[in-house]
Amino acid sequence: xxxxxxxxxxxxxxxxxxxxxxxxxxxxxxxxxxxxxxxxxxxxxxxxxxxxxxxxxxxxxxxxxxxxxxxxxxxxxxxxxxxxxxxxxxxxxxxxxxxxxxxxxxxxxxxxxxxxxxxxxxxxxxxxxxxxxxxxxxxxxxxxxxxxxxxxxxxxxxxxxxxxxxxxxxxxxxxxxxxxxxxxxxxxxxxxxxxxxxxxxxxxxxxxxxxxxxxxxxxxxxxxxxxxxxxxxxxxxxxxxxxxxxxxxxxxxxxxxxxxxxxxxxxxxxxxxxxxxxxxxxxxxxxxxxxxxxxxxxxxxxxxxxxxxxxxxxxxxxxxxxxxxxxxxxxxxxxxxxxxxxx
Amino acid sequence: xxxxxxxxxxxxxxxxxxxxxxxxxxxxxxxxxxxxxxxxxxxxxxxxxxxxxxxxxxxxxxxxxxxxxxxxxxxxxxxxxxxxxxxxxxxxxxxxxxxxxxxxxxxxxxxxxxxxxxxxxxxxxxxxxxxxxxxxxxxxxxxxxxxxxxxxxxxxxxxxxxxxxxxxxxxxxxxxxxxxxxxxxxxxxxxxxxxxxxxxxxxxxxxxxxxxxxxxxxxxxxxxxxxxxxxxxxxxxxxxxxxxxxxxxxxxxxxxxxxxxxxxxxxxxxxxxxxxxxxxxxxxxxxxxxxxxxxxxxxxxxxxxxxxxxxxxxxxxxxxxxxxxxxxxxxxxxxxxxxxxxxxxxxxxxxxxxxxxxxxxxxxxxxxxxxxxxxxxxxxxxxxxxxxxxxxxxxxxxxxxxxxxxxxxxxxxxxxxxxxxxxxxxxxxxxxxxxxxxxxxxxxxxxxx
Numbered sequence: 001x002x003x004x005x006x007x008x009x010x011x012x013x014x015x016x017x018x019x020x021x022x023x024x025x026x027x028x029x030x031x032x033x034x035x036x037x038x039x040x041x042x043x044x045x046x047x048x049x050x051x052x053x054x055x056x057x058x059x060x061x062x063x064x065x066x067x068x069x070x071x072x073x074x075x076x077x078x079x080x081x082x083x084x085x086x087x088x089x090x091x092x093x094x095x096x097x098x099x100x101x102x103x104x105x106x107x108x109x110x111x112x113x114x115x116x117x118x119x120x121x122x123x124x125x126x127x128x129x130x131x132x133x134x135x136x137x138x139x140x141x142x143x144x145x146x147x148x149x150x151x152x153x154x155x156x157x158x159x160x161x162x163x164x165x166x167x168x169x170x171x172x173x174x175x176x177x178x179x180x181x182x183x184x185x186x187x188x189x190x191x192x193x194x195x196x197x198x199x200x201x202x203x204x205x206x207x208x209x210x211x212x213x214x215x216x217x218x219x220x221x222x223x224x225x226x227x228x229x230x231x232x233x234x235x236x237x238x239x240x241x242x243x244x245x246x247x248x249x250x251x252x253x254x255x256x257x258x259x260x261x262x263x264x265x266x267x268x269x270x271x272x273x274x275x276x277x278x279x280x281x282x283x284x285x286x287x288x289x290x291x292x293x294x295x296x297x298x299x300x301x302x303x304x305x306x307x308x309x310x311x312x313x314x315x316x317x318x319x320x321x322x323x324x325x326x327x328x329x330x331x332x333x334x335x336x337x338x339x340x341x342x343x
Numbered sequence: 344x345x346x347x348x349x350x351x352x353x354x355x356x357x358x359x360x361x362x363x364x365x366x367x368x369x370x371x372x373x374x375x376x377x378x379x380x381x382x383x384x385x386x387x388x389x390x391x392x393x394x395x396x397x398x399x400x401x402x403x404x405x406x407x408x409x410x411x412x413x414x415x416x417x418x419x420x421x422x423x424x425x426x427x428x429x430x431x432x433x434x435x436x437x438x439x440x441x442x443x444x445x446x447x448x449x450x451x452x453x454x455x456x457x458x459x460x461x462x463x464x465x466x467x468x469x470x471x472x473x474x475x476x477x478x479x480x481x482x483x484x485x486x487x488x489x490x491x492x493x494x495x496x497x498x499x500x501x502x503x504x505x506x507x508x509x510x511x512x513x514x515x516x517x518x519x520x521x522x523x524x525x526x527x528x529x530x531x532x533x534x535x536x537x538x539x540x541x542x543x544x545x546x547x548x549x550x551x552x553x554x555x556x557x558x559x560x561x562x563x564x565x566x567x568x569x570x571x572x573x574x575x576x577x578x579x580x581x582x583x584x585x586x587x588x589x590x591x592x593x594x595x596x597x598x599x600x601x602x603x604x605x606x607x608x609x610x611x612x613x614x615x616x617x618x619x620x621x622x623x624x625x626x627x628x629x630x631x632x633x634x635x636x637x638x639x640x641x642x643x644x645x646x647x648x649x650x651x652x653x654x655x656x657x658x659x660x661x662x663x664x665x666x667x668x669x670x671x672x673x674x675x676x677x678x679x680x681x682x683x684x685x686x687x688x689x690x691x692x693x694x695x696x697x698x699x700x701x702x703x704x705x706x707x708x709x710x711x712x713x714x715x716x717x718x719x720x721x722x723x724x725x726x727x728x729x730x731x732x733x734x735x736x737x738x739x740x741x742x743x744x745x746x747x748x749x750x751x752x753x754x755x756x757x758x759x760x761x762x763x764x765x766x767x768x769x770x771x772x773x774x775x776x777x778x779x780x781x782x783x784x785x786x787x788x789x790x791x792x
Binding site for chain 2 (some may be wrong): 072109
């Protein structure tokens with residue numbers, strides 16, 4: 001089909017936002033489960049924690065892979081600039097994803113306590129590091145990074161660890177921990193369930209503190225992010241939805257409706273990504289201090305033809321993807337049960 | 344060392360290590376589907392026990408395949424940013440298609456395959472096995488399409504000049520069906536089937552030699568041997584086609600594979616040898632005169648374009664390509680001989696007692712792995728000095744912001760982690776083999792329960 005009458009660049013900017021929102025909503029909870037993993041004390045508790053994400057973590061990570069592929073195709077310059085400019089950060093992310101995958105896979109294959117303890121720590125640390133790296137990258141994109149006229153990153157590795165980016169990194173960890181705690185609550189029963197329920201309030205408070213600080217820091221230091229909201233007040237609906245969704249989480253938890261709490265948390269995440277998208281548009285990678293070198297939705301994209309082919313692929317593929325994702329979550333609904341097939 | 348060499352080493356290391364696993368998943372995928380299909384048809388719990396065991400082995404190879412595959416997705420951008428800008432319009436869309444059409448399918452249904460035994464009906468489980476197997480094959484389609492486009496680019500035009508130049512897509516289907524993609528896909532998939540089948544053969548033969556799980560091992564061997572025989576014979580035909588295509592589209596690579604130097608003359612075939620690149624000759628070799636001309640054109644007098652027809656800076660390294668190519672071909676023929684002998688003995692009812700042959704099958708698992716790697720090295724080193732054949736040189740494709748020290752650091756990290764991964768993989772596979780399949784009786788009880 002020919003979609004070239006549409007603003008394909010804008011559509012792809014939104015679609016990549018959708019893919020990364022999918023990633024945040026889905027892999028977000030299993031990264032969060034990882035971050036909380038060491039708070040589980042006994043082997044049984046830790047097995048429940050790992051098996052709560054057992055059948056789905058792998059599929060969740062595919063959202064990142066597909067998001068990366070879509071970015072490569074739709075905005076090759078953005079993919080190339082970020083991956084090479086953030087070289088060590090990307091390597092750190094890749095190493096943590098490798099360790100995470102094998103920790104989940106290897107932990108239960110051997111009975112020795114030392115073996116299990118090693119993979120438990122590795123699972124938890126790698127989950128936290130992966131989340132932190134993603135958050136720090138996001139923080140840098142909000143602030144803008146130094147780019148040269150050749151579209152290449154002109155900063156340093158240590159330059160990525162500025163206070164604002166670190167703040168966004170910690171906020172992301174807090175967000176995923178909250179999300180993971182809600183998910184664990186949904187998937188567990190009995191004593192473990194009560195234990196996790198006890199963590200949730202702390203997680204929510206930790207997240208709200210981080211979130212409020214980040215919002216203030218953004219408004220004070222990066223007022224440009226708020227400009228679009230001043231120009232078209234209707235966009236203010238997004239932060240409003242975000243606030244309401246966050247406020248709804250403790251309410252649903254209080255009433256014992258864990259699934260609704262998880263969905264609220266998903267809405268909050270999507271709204272946060274939408275806030276980010278609206279704030280930076282039309283830039284994808286803002287150049288700071290020389291904004292004329294920024295990579296935008298229009299100067300960093302693939303050809304119209306390619307964007308159109310890709311949109312066809314997406315239109316055909318996404319219904320399939322959504323249908324099996326729903327089917328898999330439906331099959332594995334309900335509380336975790338440890339069986340002979342479990343990790 | 345310079346950043347170009349380090350980046351090439353890192354890419355070769357990460358992709359070669361990754362490529363130990365997907366062929367196993369693809370090959371085991373086919374075998375799992377056959378086994379589970381036979382279980383559904385016959386209701387014989389033996390097939391149930393077989394399916395369960397090989398699904399577990401599949402799960403292990405798949406996990407490492409995913410963990411190392413995600414590296415590849417981002418490594419184009421980290422180390423080859425200029426290349427990524429140049430080809431993103433084309434290469435990126437194939438990668439994205441792989442994610443959407445293959446990875447979601449594979450990873451989603453794998454959950455049912457591994458953890459869904461008691462949660463879904465048997466036929467749903469079987470459909471999941473088919474989906475996982477299809478997903479694994481789909482992913483090979485898209486990645487081979489992307490890789491083949493780098494060998495024989497089609498369906499594109501070049502926009503911009505100098506540093507701004509890049510390839511843009513003009514015709515999606517011409518890109519997908521570029522001259523070498525379908526042929527290479529065939530060759531790759533047949534190699535994968537052999538990798539999976541020999542793993543099953545190897546473990547089963549080992550059980551027979553140790554006199555354990557005899558019934559299980561014999562039934563597994565029959566299925567795997569059929570797949571291996573079929574794939575290894577077809578591979579011969581596919582390999583022949585691939586060579587003809589290389590001769591047509593990438594004559595310098597063909598010339599390097601056979602160490603053929605004269606600008607235009609009938610070419611000899613060497614069974615093996617060592618290329619003296621300086622004096623342009625092959626030492627210590629056994630030569631069949633004019634055989635390459637016969638194989639390619641059916642005529643002993645047909646001239647084959649040799650390396651001297653191309654400027655020095657456009658030629659691939661000759662001996663490396665020659666050696667990898669010859670290793671691949673030699674293993675291919677050995678596997679055919681082994682599989683034919685095995686099938687012959689099986690039909691005569693003597694395979695399971697023939698210990699030397701069983702030992703040969705135990706080691707046969709190395710054959711496709713080495714041949715698959717050697718084949719890729721032939722293809723990729725043979726494409727040098729180009730990263731996209733005829734369009735972009737490897738030396739011009741690097742990331743501008745990445746220095747040699749950065750690559751050295753990440754290369755050391757990858758080497759250490761991959762070594763660890765490999766040791767753990769072998770350790771766990773060994774435990775799985777020692778543990779063996781679940782008892783048929785035990786499974787039958789569980790079903791009744």
